[in-house]
Amino acid sequence: MGKYMYRAGIDLGGTNIKAGIVDENNQILKQASVPTRVERPYGEIIKDMAKLVLCLLDELSISKEELVGVGIGSPGTVDAETGYIAYSNNFGWENVPLVPEMKKYLDCPIRVSNDANCAALGEVKAGAAKETANAVLLTLGTGIGGGVVIDGKIFEGAHAGGAELGHTSLIMGGEPCTCGRKGCVEAYASATALIRDAKRAAGKNPQSKMNALCGGNLENMNGKIPFDAAWDGDDIAKQVVDNYITYLGEAITNFVNIFRPDVVLLSGGVCNQKEHLTDPLNAYIKNTCFAKEKAMIPPVCCAILGNSAGIIGAANLI
Amino acid sequence: MGKYMYRAGIDLGGTNIKAGIVDENNQILKQASVPTRVERPYGEIIKDMAKLVLCLLDELSISKEELVGVGIGSPGTVDAETGYIAYSNNFGWENVPLVPEMKKYLDCPIRVSNDANCAALGEVKAGAAKETANAVLLTLGTGIGGGVVIDGKIFEGAHAGGAELGHTSLIMGGEPCTCGRKGCVEAYASATALIRDAKRAAGKNPQSKMNALCGGNLENMNGKIPFDAAWDGDDIAKQVVDNYITYLGEAITNFVNIFRPDVVLLSGGVCNQKEHLTDPLNAYIKNTCFAKEKAMIPPVCCAILGNSAGIIGAANLI
Numbered sequence: 105m106g107k108y109m110y111r112a113g114i115d116l117g118g119t120n121i122k123a124g125i126v127d128e129n130n131q132i133l134k135q136a137s138v139p140t141r142v143e144r145p146y147g148e149i150i151k152d153m154a155k156l157v158l159c160l161l162d163e164l165s166i167s168k169e170e171l172v173g174v175g176i177g178s179p180g181t182v183d184a185e186t187g188y189i190a191y192s193n194n195f196g197w198e199n200v201p202l203v204p205e206m207k208k209y210l211d212c213p214i215r216v217s218n219d220a221n222c223a224a225l226g227e228v229k230a231g232a233a234k235e236t237a238n239a240v241l242l243t244l245g246t247g248i249g250g251g252v253v254i255d256g257k258i259f260e261g262a263h264a265g266g267a268e269l270g271h272t273s274l275i276m277g278g279e280p281c282t283c284g285r286k287g288c289v290e291a292y293a294s295a296t297a298l299i300r301d302a303k304r305a306a307g308k309n310p311q312s313k314m315n316a317l318c319g320g321n322l323e324n325m326n327g328k329i330p331f332d333a334a335w336d337g338d339d340i341a342k343q344v345v346d347n348y349i350t351y352l353g354e355a356i357t358n359f360v361n362i363f364r365p366d367v368v369l370l371s372g373g374v375c376n377q378k379e380h381l382t383d384p385l386n387a388y389i390k391n392t393c394f395a396k397e398k399a400m401i402p403p404v405c406c407a408i409l410g411n412s413a414g415i416i417g418a419a420n421l422i
Numbered sequence: 423m424g425k426y427m428y429r430a431g432i433d434l435g436g437t438n439i440k441a442g443i444v445d446e447n448n449q450i451l452k453q454a455s456v457p458t459r460v461e462r463p464y465g466e467i468i469k470d471m472a473k474l475v476l477c478l479l480d481e482l483s484i485s486k487e488e489l490v491g492v493g494i495g496s497p498g499t500v501d502a503e504t505g506y507i508a509y510s511n512n513f514g515w516e517n518v519p520l521v522p523e524m525k526k527y528l529d530c531p532i533r534v535s536n537d538a539n540c541a542a543l544g545e546v547k548a549g550a551a552k553e554t555a556n557a558v559l560l561t562l563g564t565g566i567g568g569g570v571v572i573d574g575k576i577f578e579g580a581h582a583g584g585a586e587l588g589h590t591s592l593i594m595g596g597e598p599c600t601c602g603r604k605g606c607v608e609a610y611a612s613a614t615a616l617i618r619d620a621k622r623a624a625g626k627n628p629q630s631k632m633n634a635l636c637g638g639n640l641e642n643m644n645g646k647i648p649f650d651a652a653w654d655g656d657d658i659a660k661q662v663v664d665n666y667i668t669y670l671g672e673a674i675t676n677f678v679n680i681f682r683p684d685v686v687l688l689s690g691g692v693c694n695q696k697e698h699l700t701d702p703l704n705a706y707i708k709n710t711c712f713a714k715e716k717a718m719i720p721p722v723c724c725a726i727l728g729n730s731a732g733i734i735g736a737a738n739l740i
Binding site for chain 1: 499508509516555556572573578579580581582583584585586587589590591592593594595601602603605668669672673675676678679680681682683684709710711712713714716717718
């Protein structure tokens with residue numbers, strides 16, 4: 105092994121495979137990406153993941169022997185112990201031997217965890233939670249990913265299929281969720297849910313400024329429009345935003361009552377709202393967390409590493 | 423230190439202080455209890471806890487030097503690191519130095535955790551989850567206590583006020599909860615909630631057999647009556663029981679999706695229903711847990727140690 109400790113981090117996404125070589129200071133020395141093309145056999149995808157790492161090493165003139173390990177953040181239900189992906193809906197994967205396949209190409213320790221877990225670990229090691237060892241991260245996107253770090257290590261539950269924070273009840277029997285249940289946190293607090301609620305409200309209220317901001321076509325709705333319209337004094341949009349804050353505030357309260365972390369981080373496009381999102385959430389949870397001011401109420405902040413969080417976090421699985 | 427490893431376990435309850443001396447096989451050699459009398463200054467209660475332990479040692483002819491440590495299961499928001507009780511509503515305690523006070527009387531390691539956590543650890547070490555290292559326990563009583571054991575150790579979250587499983591959302595904005603929020607798991611799945619729902623249903627439906635089983639006075643309602651009446655063919659009671667199973671099934675699903683334990687344990691009077699409670703719950707969560715049969719779905723079972731769980735679990739904090 106050379107003088108430095110090089111680790112590779114791979115963020116396996118539905119669109120792109122992103123990989124980076126990370127140094128001992130959690131800096132990404134070089135990164136690259138290739139399209140995932142999820143319709144391919146898994147063997148081809150995994151081969152491309154390994155090739156991407158080998159290619160980066162080559163470009164950095166780092167030998168394979170200097171690579172101390174490879175970490176992978178994967179979507180789906182991950183069995184960290186066996187390195188198998190038990191199930192990924194988006195990839196159509198069932199029992200895919202991700203780590204064993206990677207080992208065909210790379211002779212070093214290889215570990216895998218859920219992508220949201222890796223993003224949370226990345227933020228703890230080098231991002232918005234750098235001063236702490238305990239964080240809960242919610243990625244607010246198409247769905248909600250939950251990543252939990254306790255004592256500097258990823259919390260995954262005892263078996264594959266834990267830490268699925270988005271798939272816990274907010275309103276039992278409510279909006280249908282992708283997991284088959286009704287009323288999960290994901291069905292109310294994801295970007296998809298915000299857009300659904302904004303479309304419904306705008307559709308019912310032609311006077312809402314959200315309609316104009318969509319160019320008259322609700323299919324153009326996005327997560328920014330309700331915030332913009334609310335900011336512009338639109339009462340209908342304000343209600344949509346207020347409801348969203350309430351859903352998210354209640355969900356965050358649940359996770360504080362379970363994990364009581366140093367900080368709760370949010371990521372995803374809705375974080376562009378910055379303190380317009382986090383200020384009301386911080387005010388909200390002060391009144392809802394168990395034992396209120398008699399226990400520690402963590403601040404709610406936006407994640408700061410963006411796409412790098414997954415790569416850095418994955419590298420820190422090693 | 424003698425040949426054997428003796429530990430004391432204390433279960434601090436709202437009515438009684440229970441203590442036991444536990445051997446290396448997690449057998450309680452002797453136990454005793456004294457009334458808590460929560461209205462007293464905390465110093466007196468803690469002194470009685472220590473006296474109870476010393477008295478048991480004396481009766482067993484075990485010297486203080488042979489006691490390797492004392493574990494305490496306490497209600498409320500426990501700071502395991504400092505040994506303080508941050509807050510207990512029932513005791514009217516705020517920032518009570520439980521462990522430091524105990525150390526005045528006993529010169530050995532003393533540790534404290536939440537009472538539900540201790541009960542869960544007791545069941546893992548010597549009870550219904552003995553073959554496993556990962557369990558979630560829900561104590562279904564006046565409220566709901568949540569105890570989580572992962573890798574044989576209590577999960578408490580990063581700071582005092584974690585693992586409060588009862589204070590997570592089931593139906594946001596729903597029934598008022600003792601914690602100040604609305605719609606918590608505790609407000610739907612505790613024994614108190616079952617009794618409330620049974621009283622309401624019986625009150626609205628004079629023909630329900632639950633009324634006769636209450637002797638005509640709904641104040642006599644308990645958690646057994648709706649099950650008895652349902653078993654006797656009463657449709658109103660059946661609906662109450664079905665709803666209760668649904669609430670509990672959804673709550674258990676949430677905790678499986680977070681902790682994915684080897685087993686989910688239930689305790690409290692409602693467990694007298696045995697498989698009439700656990701069979702429908704096991705059937706329910708098969709269809710609701712994330713990734714369904716593609717991940718491991720833990721069995722739901724009743725705890726078996728009863729009051730001993732807290733003492734044995736507390737002793738295992740050492």
